[in-house]
Amino acid sequence: MQRLTGSQILCESLLKEGVDTIFGMPGGAIIPLYDTLFQYPFRHVLCRHEQGASHMADGYARITGKVGVCLGTSGPGATNLVTGIATAMMDSVPMVAITGQVPTYMIGKDAFQETDTTGITMPITKHNYLVMDVNDLARVIKEAFHIARTGRPGPVLIDIPKDVTTNTAVYEYPGRVHLPGFRPRMQGHTRQIRQAARLIESAKRPLIIAGHGVILSGAFSELRAFAEKTQVPVLTTLLGISAFPETHPLYLGWPGMHGMYYANMAISHTDCLIAIGMRMDDRVTGRLNAFAPHAQVIHIDIDPAELGKNVPAAVPIVGDAKHVLEALTDEVASGHHPDWMQTLAQWRIEHPSLALPEKPETMSSPWIVRELYHATEGKAVLVTDVGQAQMWAAQHYFFDRPNTHVTSGGLGPMGYALPAAIGVQIGKPEEEVWCVTGDGGFQMTLEELSILVEERLPVKIALFNNNFLGMVRQWQQLFFDKRYSGVKMWNPDFVKLGEAYSIPSMRVKDVDDVRRAIDWARDIDGPAMIEFVVEAEENVFPMVPPGASLQETIESAEDVAPKMQQVAVAAGSDAGGV
Amino acid sequence: MKHTLVALVENQPGVLQRVANLFSRRGFNIESLTVGHTETDRTSRMTIVIDGNKTQVEQVIKQLYKLIDVLRVSDVTDDRTVERELALIKVHSPSPATRIEIANLAEIFRGRLVDVATDAVIVEVTGDDEKVDTILGMLRPYGIKEMVRTGIISMVRGSQVTARSSDGRLPDAAG
Ligand SMILES: Cc1ncc(C[n+]2csc(CCOP(=O)(O)OP(=O)(O)O)c2C)c(N)n1
Numbered sequence: 001m002q003r004l005t006g007s008q009i010l011c012e013s014l015l016k017e018g019v020d021t022i023f024g025m026p027g028g029a030i031i032p033l034y035d036t037l038f039q040y041p042f043r044h045v046l047c048r049h050e051q052g053a054s055h056m057a058d059g060y061a062r063i064t065g066k067v068g069v070c071l072g073t074s075g076p077g078a079t080n081l082v083t084g085i086a087t088a089m090m091d092s093v094p095m096v097a098i099t100g101q102v103p104t105y106m107i108g109k110d111a112f113q114e115t116d117t118t119g120i121t122m123p124i125t126k127h128n129y130l131v132m133d134v135n136d137l138a139r140v141i142k143e144a145f146h147i148a149r150t151g152r153p154g155p156v157l158i159d160i161p162k163d164v165t166t167n168t169a170v171y172e173y174p175g176r177v178h179l180p181g182f183r184p185r186m187q188g189h190t191r192q193i194r195q196a197a198r199l200i201e202s203a204k205r206p207l208i209i210a211g212h213g214v215i216l217s218g219a220f221s222e223l224r225a226f227a228e229k230t231q232v233p234v235l236t237t238l239l240g241i242s243a244f245p246e247t248h249p250l251y252l253g254w255p256g257m258h259g260m261y262y263a264n265m266a267i268s269h270t271d272c273l274i275a276i277g278m279r280m281d282d283r284v285t286g287r288l289n290a291f292a293p294h295a296q297v298i299h300i301d302i303d304p305a306e307l308g309k310n311v312p313a314a315v316p317i318v319g320d321a322k323h324v325l326e327a328l329t330d331e332v333a334s335g336h337h338p339d340w341m342q343t344l345a346q347w348r349i350e351h352p353s354l355a356l357p358e359k360p361e362t363m364s365s366p367w368i369v370r371e372l373y374h375a376t377e378g379k380a381v382l383v384t385d386v387g388q389a390q391m392w393a394a395q396h397y398f399f400d401r402p403n404t405h406v407t408s409g410g411l412g413p414m415g416y417a418l419p420a421a422i423g424v425q426i427g428k429p430e431e432e433v434w435c436v437t438g439d440g441g442f443q444m445t446l447e448e449l450s451i452l453v454e455e456r457l458p459v460k461i462a463l464f465n466n467n468f469l470g471m472v473r474q475w476q477q478l479f480f481d482k483r484y485s486g487v488k489m490w491n492p493d494f495v496k497l498g499e500a501y502s503i504p505s506m507r508v509k510d511v512d513d514v515r516r517a518i519d520w521a522r523d524i525d526g527p528a529m530i531e532f533v534v535e536a537e538e539n540v541f542p543m544v545p546p547g548a549s550l551q552e553t554i555e556s557a558e559d560v561a562p563k564m565q566q567v568a569v570a571a572g573s574d575a576g577g578v
Numbered sequence: 579m580k581h582t583l584v585a586l587v588e589n590q591p592g593v594l595q596r597v598a599n600l601f602s603r604r605g606f607n608i609e610s611l612t613v614g615h616t617e618t619d620r621t622s623r624m625t626i627v628i629d630g631n632k633t634q635v636e637q638v639i640k641q642l643y644k645l646i647d648v649l650r651v652s653d654v655t656d657d658r659t660v661e662r663e664l665a666l667i668k669v670h671s672p673s674p675a676t677r678i679e680i681a682n683l684a685e686i687f688r689g690r691l692v693d694v695a696t697d698a699v700i701v702e703v704t705g706d707d708e709k710v711d712t713i714l715g716m717l718r719p720y721g722i723k724e725m726v727r728t729g730i731i732s733m734v735r736g737s738q739v740t741a742r743s744s745d746g747r748l749p750d751a752a753g
Binding site for chain 1: 587588591592595596599603633640641643644647649
C-alpha cells in the first residue's frame with residue numbers, strides 16, 4: 001500500500017472534494033504543506049492578511065455554492081482567520097478553514113506561534129478538529145467537507161500540527177462518512193406541510209419572507225412558483241435579497257432596521273407570515289414583542305433550533321427550503337388577495353421609501369447606487385461592505401438575477417467587501433463584480449488590492465467617501481445629539497493609492513460626472529476604482545430605531561425626536577449596535 | 579423549573595468543552611453536569627440538570643443536537659427514573675459521643691462513616707438530591723468542614739432505555 005505524507009493526504013483529499021482554489025498565506029507550521037501544495041494543480045491565491053483569505057473563501061463559497069477553502073499558519077495566521085470564520089458562521093456559509101499548528105509534542109508548552117485554535121474557534125465553527133494522528137487525516141477532511149456543506153452550511157476548521165503534515169500513513173479516501181450525531185432533515189413533515197397549506201389558504205393577508213436559506217438551497221424557481229400560485233407578496237431579508245426577482249410584481253422589498261416602510265407595515269398587519277430559511281434576526285424583527293402581532297407564523301428552516309428561538313411558530317417545518325417549497329406548492333390551492341394587495345399598493349404610494357429625485361444637487365449616495373443600477377442594467381453582482389453604503393446598495397439596486405447580492409449580514413465586519421469580491425470574481429469570472437464600500441471599511445482590508453492585479457481580476461470598486469464612519473455618525477446625529485465621537489476620518493488620496501497598486505482610479509465630486517465615471521470603469525478591461533466624494537452627512541432612511549418596533553419606522557430626521565421618545569420609554573436604548 | 583436531561587455523546591476529545599461552551603454562550607443555567615462512561619466505550623453519558631421553562635429547555639435540546647458529537651438527548655424530567663447523587667461530607671466531631679450520634683444519623687439515611695479522625699468524620703451518602711439535602715441539614719449543626727457532591731445521574735426505570743433514538747430525535751420541531 002502506498003504511504004503518503006500528511007501534506008500529500010491533504011492535497012489528494014482536497015482534489016477529491018473538488019477543490020480548485022485555496023486562499024491563504026504560508027508560515028512556519030505549514031511550510032511543509034506549502035511545499036506539497038506547490039506540486040498540486042490548485043490555484044493558490046496569496047492573501048495579504050488572513051482575514052482577507054477568509055472573506056475570499058466566503059465570497060467564493062456564496063457565489064459558487066461550493067465549499068470555500070482558506071489556509072493559515074499557526075498562531076497569528078489562525079487568529080487572523082477568526083473574523084472571516086465568524087462571518088461564515090453567522091451567515092451559514094460553507095467553508096473549510098485549515099490551520100497549521102505547532103508539532104504534537106510541543107502542544108501545551110506555549111511554543112512559538114502556538115494558540116489553542118480549536119478552543120478559540122469552537123463557538124464560531126459548525127465543528128472543528130485538531131488532528132493528532134496522520135492516520136485520522138483523510139477521515140477528518142472527508143467529514144469536514146460533509147459537515148460544511150450539508151444541512152445548514154457553515155465553517156469547519158481543521159487544525160493540523162506540523163509533524164502530522166510530515167508523518168506518513170496509508171492513504172485511502174473514505175467513500176462515506178460515519179457521523180451518527182449529524183443527520184440533517186431535508187424533507188418537511190407531510191402533516192405540517194398540510195397544516196401550513198390550510199393556514200395559507202384561509203389567510204386574508206398572507207406574506208412571505210425569504211431569507212438566505214432560499215439562496216443556499218437554490219430554491220429560486222421553487223419560491224417563485226409558490227408565490228405565483230398562492231399570489232402571496234414576497235419580502236426578503238437583507239441576506240435573502242436576490243432570492244426573488246426584485247422587479248417582480250409580487251416583490252415588496254425588505255423589512256427591518258433600514259427596510260422599506262411598506263415592508264415593515266406588511267409584517268405588522270399580516271395574518272399569516274411564511275418565513276422561509278431565515279432566523280428572525282433582531283435587525284429584521286425590531287422589538288420582538290411587537291413583531292408580526294397579528295400573524296400565525298409558518299416557519300420553514302433546515303435548522304430545528306431556529307424554529308421557536310425568537311418567534312413562536314404556529315407551524316414549524318424542519319427541512320430544506322427547496323424540498324419544502326416544492327411540497328408546499330403541490331399541496332396548497334391557488335389563491336389571490338386583491339384587498340391585501342390593494343392595501344400594500346396604497347402604503348407604497350403614500351410612503352414610497354425608495355423615491356429619489358431625477359437628479360440631486362449634491363453627491364447623494366443612494367442616487368449614485370441607482371445610477372450604477374441603470375448603467376449596469378441591474379446585471380452586476382454587488383459585493384457590499386458594512387455601513388451606510390451597504391444599506392443604500394441593498395435599497396437602491398434592484399437585483400433580479402438569483403444570488404447576485406453578496407453581503408455580510410450576521411457579523412457585519414467592516415472590510416468584508418473587497419476580499420469577498422475577490423472570491424466572487426474568482427468563482428464567477430464571467431460576471432461583472434462591483435465592490436461597494438465606505439472609506440472606513442475599505443481601509444480595513446485594502447491590502448488585498450494587490451490581488452486584483454496579481455490574479456488579474458476585473459473587480460470594479462465603488463468607494464463612497466464621506467470622510468466619516470458614516471453609519472455610526474448617523475446614529476450619533478439621530479440619537480446622541482450630534483456628538484460626533486470618533487467618527488471623523490482623515491483619509492489618504494484614494495486615487496493615488498489605487499494608482500500605487502496599478503489600478504486605474506478616478507475621483508468624482510460632481511453628480512454630472514457620476515454616470516461617465518461608471519461607464520469609464522466598465523470599459524476598462526481589468527480592475528478599476530471610483531472614489532465618489534459623497535455628501536458627508538446623508539442618512540439612511542427609512543430606519544427603525546434600535547429597540548423600536550417595525551410599526552415605529554421613521555422616514556426622516558425630523559421624525560426621530562417624537563418617535564424616539566416613545567421608543568425610549570418602551571424599550572430603553574441598549575438594543576443593539578452598528 | 580428544574581429539568582433533567584440525559585445526553586449520549588461520542589467519546590471525542592473536547593466534547594465536554596463543547597457542551598459547557600454551549601451552555602455559557604447561550605446563557606443557560608446548569609445546576610449540575612456529570613459525565614461518565616457507558617456500556618460502550620465509544621460513547622459517554624452526561625446527566626445535565628438545568629433550570630428553565632419549557633421553551634428554554636427545548637432550545638437547549640435543539641442546540642445540543644447541533645453539536646456533531648451529541649448522539650441523543652432526552653428530557654427525563656417527567657419519566658419515572660432512578661436518580662442518584664453521591665456526597666462526601668466532612669463533619670466536625672470533637673468527641674466519641676458526637677461521632678456515635680453522627681454515625682446513627684448517617685445510618686438513618688443509609689449512609690456511613692468512611693473516615694474517622696480525632697475531631698472529624700467523613701460521611702458518605704447516596705440518594706436523590708432531596709435526600710442529600712436533608713442529611714446535610716441534619717449535619718449542619720455539628721459543623722460541616724468540607725463537602726463534595728457528584729451531581730445527579732439518572733436512569734429511566736423498567737426495561738426502556740433512557741436515551742433511545744426515537745424519543746431523543748426531537749428535531750421534528752412540532753414534537
Ligand atoms: C470591524 C468592525 N468595526 C467596527 C464596526 C462598527 N461599524 C459599523 S458601520 C461603521 C462605519 C462604517 O464606515 P464606512 O466604512 O466609512 O461606511 P459608511 O457607513 O460611511 O458608508 C462602523 C464603525 C464594524 N461593523 N466592523
